[in-house]
Amino acid sequence: MSKEKGNLSIHSENIFPIIKKWLYSDHDIFIRELISNSCDAITKVKRLNSLGEADLDGNTDFKVKVILDETEKTLKFIDNGIGMTDEEVKKYINQIAFSGAEDFLKTYKDKGDVDQIIGHFGLGFYSAFMVADVVEINTFSYKQDAAAVKWRCDGGTEFEMENSDRSDRGTEITLYLGEQGKDFLSEYTIRSTIEKYCSFMPYPIYLEVANKEPEKDKDGNIVITEPEALNDVLPLYLKQPNSCTDEEYKDFYRKTFKDFQEPLFWIHLNMDYPFNLKGILYFPKLNTEFDTIEGRIKLYNSQVFVADNIKEVIPEFLLLLKGVIDCPDLPLNVSRSFLQNDGFTRKISDYITKKVADKLNSLFKSDREGFEKFWDDISPFVKYGLIKDNKFYEKVESIILYKTTEEKYVTVEEYLEKHTGKLDKQVYYVSDPVQQAQYIRMIKEYDIEAVILDHSIDTAFLSHIEMKKQDISFKRVDSNISELMKDIDETIDEETATKEKELLTKIFNKILKKEDSKIQLENLKSEDLAGMIILPEESRRMQEMMKQYSMGGFNPGMMPSEETLVLNKKHPLIQYILGQGDKETEMTDLIAQQVYDLAVLSHKPLSPEAMTSFIKRSNEIMKQMIAENQTM
Numbered sequence: 001m002s003k004e005k006g007n008l009s010i011h012s013e014n015i016f017p018i019i020k021k022w023l024y025s026d027h028d029i030f031i032r033e034l035i036s037n038s039c040d041a042i043t044k045v046k047r048l049n050s051l052g053e054a055d056l057d058g059n060t061d062f063k064v065k066v067i068l069d070e071t072e073k074t075l076k077f078i079d080n081g082i083g084m085t086d087e088e089v090k091k092y093i094n095q096i097a098f099s100g101a102e103d104f105l106k107t108y109k110d111k112g113d114v115d116q117i118i119g120h121f122g123l124g125f126y127s128a129f130m131v132a133d134v135v136e137i138n139t140f141s142y143k144q145d146a147a148a149v150k151w152r153c154d155g156g157t158e159f160e161m162e163n164s165d166r167s168d169r170g171t172e173i174t175l176y177l178g179e180q181g182k183d184f185l186s187e188y189t190i191r192s193t194i195e196k197y198c199s200f201m202p203y204p205i206y207l208e209v210a211n212k213e214p215e216k217d218k219d220g221n222i223v224i225t226e227p228e229a230l231n232d233v234l235p236l237y238l239k240q241p242n243s244c245t246d247e248e249y250k251d252f253y254r255k256t257f258k259d260f261q262e263p264l265f266w267i268h269l270n271m272d273y274p275f276n277l278k279g280i281l282y283f284p285k286l287n288t289e290f291d292t293i294e295g296r297i298k299l300y301n302s303q304v305f306v307a308d309n310i311k312e313v314i315p316e317f318l319l320l321l322k323g324v325i326d327c328p329d330l331p332l333n334v335s336r337s338f339l340q341n342d343g344f345t346r347k348i349s350d351y352i353t354k355k356v357a358d359k360l361n362s363l364f365k366s367d368r369e370g371f372e373k374f375w376d377d378i379s380p381f382v383k384y385g386l387i388k389d390n391k392f393y394e395k396v397e398s399i400i401l402y403k404t405t406e407e408k409y410v411t412v413e414e415y416l417e418k419h420t421g422k423l424d425k426q427v428y429y430v431s432d433p434v435q436q437a438q439y440i441r442m443i444k445e446y447d448i449e450a451v452i453l454d455h456s457i458d459t460a461f462l463s464h465i466e467m468k469k470q471d472i473s474f475k476r477v478d479s480n481i482s483e484l485m486k487d488i489d490e491t492i493d494e495e496t497a498t499k500e501k502e503l504l505t506k507i508f509n510k511i512l513k514k515e516d517s518k519i520q521l522e523n524l525k526s527e528d529l530a531g532m533i534i535l536p537e538e539s540r541r542m543q544e545m546m547k548q549y550s551m552g553g554f555n556p557g558m559m560p561s562e563e564t565l566v567l568n569k570k571h572p573l574i575q576y577i578l579g580q581g582d583k584e585t586e587m588t589d590l591i592a593q594q595v596y597d598l599a600v601l602s603h604k605p606l607s608p609e610a611m612t613s614f615i616k617r618s619n620e621i622m623k624q625m626i627a628e629n630q631t632m
């Protein structure tokens with residue numbers, strides 16, 4: 001063939017600015033495009049060979065080589081795939097892309113949505129011009145009497161084509177990197193980009209750096225190392241689940257996510273029909289609070305990396321997991337708005353959700369003990385999932401566990417059953433086992449346990465469960481003691497009770513400088529608890545909500561306090577106060593104040609002023625004790 005020149009297309013002058021603008025954010029994607037073209041070319045020639053239509057001539061060590069030459073400022077992509085004849089270069093490189101580009105321009109000219117250009121219009125090869133001033137193709141087809149061809153284009157509208165002396169089947173693409181591609185003159189950048197996009201591509205990919213100083217041992221001898229492929233050509237997720245070992249799953253997890261903590265368990269997704277989807281989802285071990293869980297789901301299309309964490313394909317709550325999903329039926333360059341409206345993606349998302357729920361159910365049924373061990377780690381994820389996704393809720397609703405203050409794990413049904421006769425469709429919970437320790441101790445006297453809901457997701461979680469199971473209510477241990485009191489059978493002298501209550505109200509009104517202290521006098525089982533504060537669940541939740549929405553500017557003093565001071569009639573201090581009757585001694589005031597502060601302390605932290613006077617008063621009491629001791 002004599003040297004040929006030509007114009008790419010009458011519309012082509014429009015395409016280069018778009019290509020250069022497109023993917024400003026994903027500049028590195030050209031590496032994915034060129035390497036995946038190489039892999040496709042290898043697959044094609046292998047297939048033709050298996051059909052008896054291509055002779056491989058012993059050139060069967062299929063691979064892709066990337067060579068970086070920092071001095072020449074070039075990057076080469078070499079494969080031993082199918083190659084192209086001059087006709088094919090004309091057809092696939094000169095025409096096809098640009099007829100596609102015409103469509104593109106027509107469709108997207110005014111929309112400014114350039115994200116989808118490459119995958120949709122077969123412009124993968126042209127992404128090379130995002131970083132290169134000149135691109136050369138040197139290719140030799142598998143076809144018997146084909147001549148090798150060289151094609152060159154400088155990113156303008158013209159190309160040159162001529163015969164070349166290439167004698168190996170396959171294609172070599174050379175990028176002469178320009179100013180906009182100078183970042184890619186680094187071995188590190190190329191290596192990490194290949195690892196990012198190509199780590200599961202189906203043929204080995206090798207990176208070479210031209211004129212690199214050879215590695216030497218301590219005696220100055222050159223160390224010859226076997227080149228190592230940068231990718232895993234048969235990633236574990238493509239294997240049959242029953243042929244994979246636990247060690248392989250863990251190893252794959254470590255390599256893929258560079259996470260050296262062991263995953264808790266995993267789900268191998270393997271579906272052929274009605275769509276093709278393979279992958280592995282891992283439940284990572286969490287040591288941290290919910291807010292800092294960082295999952296990562298990598299999405300692939302036929303072993304080519306597409307993107308991380310695509311919310312439109314993977315249900316949002318699953319993004320807390322780690323995993324890989326390969327779905328060849330998805331478009332390679334996914335436009336998010338396209339996926340959002342795609343029924344197909346919803347099916348994928350439903351399938352994954354179902355698989356996750358099935359796995360949790362089977363673990364719960366077959367290995368309850370193991371499931372309980374995982375629960376602390378997986379519960380934020382499960383709770384988040386069931387709030388976000390009703391289908392998921394329905395599937396996992398019966399296996400939600402609650403950790404109790406006795407360190408047991410129970411379902412809500414088991415909890416209610418255990419407390420039959422004591423609690424009526426009510427679940428006691430603690431949000432801070434340390435702060436609420438006195439209440440836990442108190443309910444324990446009545447043989448009642450509380451469940452621990454101390455995670456940041458739990459407020460939303462319990463409201464969700466209450467909304468779903470309308471007959472069940474969650475009450476924090478410091479919100480209500482009527483359930484504890486209901487079975488206490490005492491002959492109460494109404495008149496005395498009223499008098500006692502009046503007396504105590506008067507005393508506490510005085511010391512608290514209030515007119516409406518709410519006092520409740522009870523015979524609590526615990527003899528060493530003089531008083532405690534209770535605050536109705538609804539009022540507390542309302543206060544918490546106000547606090548949250550007013551971003552810290554909320555002043556609890558703005559709301560009338562619903563707090564009640566419960567006093568234990570059995571306690572000697574209360575008996576002492578009652579015994580003093582109307583005598584308003586300094587001692588009654590001192591004890592009342594101290595009882596009140598201790599009750600508040602068991603409920604929430606004291607204010608700085610209250611803490612100061614509490615400490616002062618406590619010291620005062622001890623000094624008095626010493627003084628009394630000395631006079632004895």
Ligand SMILES: Nc1ncnc2c1ncn2[C@@H]1O[C@H](COP(=O)(O)OP(=O)(O)OP(=O)(O)O)[C@@H](O)[C@H]1O
Pocket residue numbers: 033037038041079081082083084092093097118119120121122123124125126170171332
């Ligand atoms: N390394 C290669 N070996 C053989 N043929 C190639 C090679 N690279 C590109 N081609 C040919 O050029 C065509 C156009 O490539 P291009 O990357 O622009 O689009 P595509 O691969 O068809 O689609 P996509 O945009 O999804 O990559 C390919 O379909 C293929 O026929």
